[in-house]
Amino acid sequence: MPTPTHSFAAHAPDKPLAPFDFERRDPRADDVSIEILYCGVCHSDLHFAQDDWGMSSFPVVPGHEIVGRVTSVGPEVKDFAEGDLVGVGCMVDSCRHCEACEDGLEQYCLNGMTMTYGSPDRHDETLTQGGYSTFVVVSDRFVVKMPDGIDLKSAAPLLCAGITTYSPLKHYGVKAGHKVGVIGMGGLGHMGVKLAKAFGAEVTLFTRSESKIEEAKSNGADHVIVSTDEAQMEAAAHSFDFMLDTVPVQHDINPYLNALKYDGTHIMVGLLEPIEPAVEGFNLIFKRRVLAGSLIGGMPETQEMLDFCAKHGITCDVEMIDANYINEAFKRMQQGDVRYRFVIDMASLKDKAA
Ligand SMILES: NC(=O)c1ccc[n+]([C@@H]2O[C@H](COP(=O)([O-])OP(=O)(O)OC[C@H]3O[C@@H](n4cnc5c(N)ncnc54)[C@H](OP(=O)(O)O)[C@@H]3O)[C@@H](O)[C@H]2O)c1
Ligand SMILES: [Zn+2]
Ligand SMILES: [Zn+2]
Structure with a gap:
């Protein structure tokens, strides 16, 4: 049976999000049905709701940092059972047979x-x-287990902000002895600081906001550079x-390229639009x-990241909100x-929509 679901959705790029009721599909044999408890608010949700990338269809229910409890599983599902605490991130399916899918x-x-x-x-x-909603149905390959004992509210953003920063740090082999700069301390940036530190690196936050200096240090940054200060950037x-x-x-x-050593790597995770002002070839070639x-x-890797965070006591710094605060939050x-x-504490959506 399709399941009636309450949500907050964007109905047009220039309109605030508003309550929206719809039905989740009939579960398939490999599906996990999940009552959503919490969902993080990622900047990509805002980009998508505003159609910044010209690829949005409306109405759209944003949200891809989902934590919930399994209510039922399809007959082919082996690794999850009713009552399990699980997570869903930015993807819910893929072709499953191409080279990338075979590589996980x-x-x-x-x-x-x-x-x-x-x-x-x-x-x-x-x-x-997405996850600004009370219920979701997802194929088991795209569901992860929340580690035992992890605080679910502050772990929800690991499903996007956590994995997006963990993956490149892991891929490029960041370790003790490396100096890592993290640019911008929002959702992704503060996780980048915590994770790079946990990987053993010496971490510097680049921020426009002097008010974040002390917080960056308490999140593990060894140094902070105020990026609007040319002298600090030059140094x-x-x-x-x-x-x-x-x-x-x-x-x-x-x-920032100039702040890299020779052979240094600048990893973009934030910007999808063209890089402007243009990159000076000199800054790449000469070093x-x-x-x-x-x-x-x-x-x-998403499961590995969750387990790593649980082992190292890493979660996100969160501000809990009711669903109807979403426009102010954006x-x-x-x-x-x-x-x-x-x-978002999804209990607020259930209460208000009931
Ligand atoms: N690659 C991926 O897979 C992936 C996944 C998730 C999100 N994203 C993208 O990553 C970006 C960051 O997401 P988020 O959720 O971390 O956003 P966020 O919480 O809004 O944080 C962004 C941070 O960037 C800095 N910033 C904001 N506006 C700026 C400006 N005009 N100039 C310089 N710095 C500025 C600010 O830090 P300071 O105040 O410290 O300067 C801000 O806190 C978004 O574009 C999002 O769509 C990409
Ligand atoms: Zn995201
Ligand atoms: Zn594929």
């Missing part, structure tokens, strides 16, 4: 992953809808092995520097006024 890198599926919201379902072409020249760039809008990356990008992480996120992730 479903986010790079050569046939295109199915995103948690705003993608056509591979079986019935209906648009997927950082030729110092870093890696730069993790989480800034969501166009910005000049040349001063054999690498400009790279990275997208979330694969499903095996506004504050756009102004950089969130420390460091809003998480």
Whole structure:
């Protein structure tokens, strides 16, 4: 039976999100049905609701940092059972047979992953809808187990902010002896600081916001550079092995490239639009520097990241909100006024919608 589901949805790019009732599909044999408890608010949700990337279909229910409790499983599901605490991140399906899928890198599926919201379902072409909702149905390959004892509210943003920063740090082999710069301290950035520190690196936060200096240090940053201060930026020249760039809008990356050592790598995770001002070839060529990008992480790596975080006592700094605060939360996120992730308590949506 399809399940009636309450949600908050964007109905047009220039309209606030509003309550929206719809039905989740009939579960399939490999599906896990999940009552959503918490969902983080990622800057990508805002980009999508505003159609910043020109790929949104409306109405869209955002949300891809989902934690919930399993209510039932299909007959083919082996690894999950009713009552389990589980997570769902940015993807809910992929082709499952291409080279990337076989490598467990479903986010790079050569046939295109199915995103948690705003993608056509591979079986019935209906648009997927995300986690600002009371209930979701997801194929078991795209569900992860929440580690025992982890605080579910502050672990929800690990499903996107956590994996998006963990994956490139792991891929590039960040370890003790490396100097890592993290640019921007929002949801992704504060996780980047915590994770790079847990990987053993010496970590520097680059922020526009002097008010974040002390918090960055309490999150594990060894140093903080105020990026609007040219003298501080100049003094950082030729110092870093890696730069993790989480800034969501166009910005000049040349001063950050200049802060890399020779052979250093600048990893973009925030910006999808063209890089402007343009990258100066000189800044790459004369120091054999690498400009790279990275997208979330694969499903095996997402489970690995959750287990790593549980082992090291790492979660996100969260501000819990009711679902009907979402438009204010979007506004504050756009102004950089969130420390460091809003998480919706879905009980608020159930109560209000009932
Ligand atoms: N690659 C992926 O797989 C992936 C996954 C998730 C999200 N994303 C993208 O990553 C970006 C960051 O997401 P988020 O959720 O971390 O966003 P967020 O919480 O809003 O944080 C972004 C941070 O960037 C800095 N910033 C904001 N506006 C800026 C500006 N105009 N100039 C310079 N710095 C600015 C701010 O930090 P300071 O105040 O410290 O400067 C802000 O806190 C978004 O574009 C999102 O869509 C990508
Ligand atoms: Zn996200
Ligand atoms: Zn594939």
